[in-house]
Amino acid sequence: MDAFSYLSVLLSIIIGLAMTQILQGYRGMLLARARIILYPPTLIWSVLILLFATQSWWASFGLNDYKGWTFGTFSVILAQTIFLYMLAALILPDMPAGETIDLKAHYYREIGPFYSLTIAMLAASLLKDWMLDGRLPEPRNLAFHFAFAGLSVLALIARHRRLHEAIAPLIGLCTIAYIAALFDRL
Template sequence: MSASAETFDYLAVFFSIILGLAVTEILQGFRRLLIKRDRLVLYLPALLWAAILLAMQAQAWWAMFGLREVTEWTFGMYAVVLMQTILLYMVSGLALPEMEGDAELDMQAAYFAQVRPFFLLMLGVVAVSVLKDVVIRGELPDSANFAFHGGFAALATIAAMTRSAWYHRICAMFAAVFVVVYIVTLFDHIG
């Protein structure tokens, strides 16, 4: 095994732990919803964003395998990948509501209570994803990847600024399709 592969394996452990915790946040949120389903008023955008985050986490883990080809790592390179995983974890913690006690929970109210930090963190995920290519590869993502990032950033920016329920419904549905197309188009094969 080459020294660069060993370096990546060493770094990937920490990235994987944080991504694993992010997945756990979402899965525990879905578990909470199942347990307290009789005291819950569902809200589709919150459920869609939780599913979108699971897809984003899987894609991040999948894409991270391409970093094994990086032969020399700097602390800055390590820090930008670490920041991406941390932001994914943080946004995952806001995706689905905490449910304490026996009171009924309106998921729409819980969603809008977290809407600004959720989408600002999501915007951070997108920005750091672009920054990662600049720091590690020395260039912006290719044009298709950059266009997807720009589109997602636009959705997140508007979502952070508006409390319009119809926008959030449309945004979540569009983002779900958008993320699936992004993954299938650009990350179908590992490597």
């Protein structure tokens, strides 16, 4: 077994757990549908996190030929994956039996940790590229990271409902364009 195959197992497990968090949240919402107060940003972010997890797994294949593995390099990649898992764990609330579940209240309660983890995940992504290649990613990739980070900082400090309702779909559209432009093929 080569180093990539060995190391990718742990990353794949954490990505799978992140996807499981979201899918279990959807199951819980289906079962509690009569008690759910929906909120579009929460639902959009849950789909985005599934997309991030899929893209992360897809892009990790690009590490297949990397031969300079160090514990530090792997730790940064692992941290990025852990931040993704934590986003998945935060975006949808637990679904206690018999209680009304307000996705809007949950979203605003978790803004601080959610967007802080988003910024941390983006920083780990940039650090990963620096450690793997000795440079930041190519300009389109870097522009996406900065735009995404800027919107996340804005969402972290501003609590305006309309802003949050605009940021989630905007990041969604940018993410789809980002994946289409940079990660269409293995």
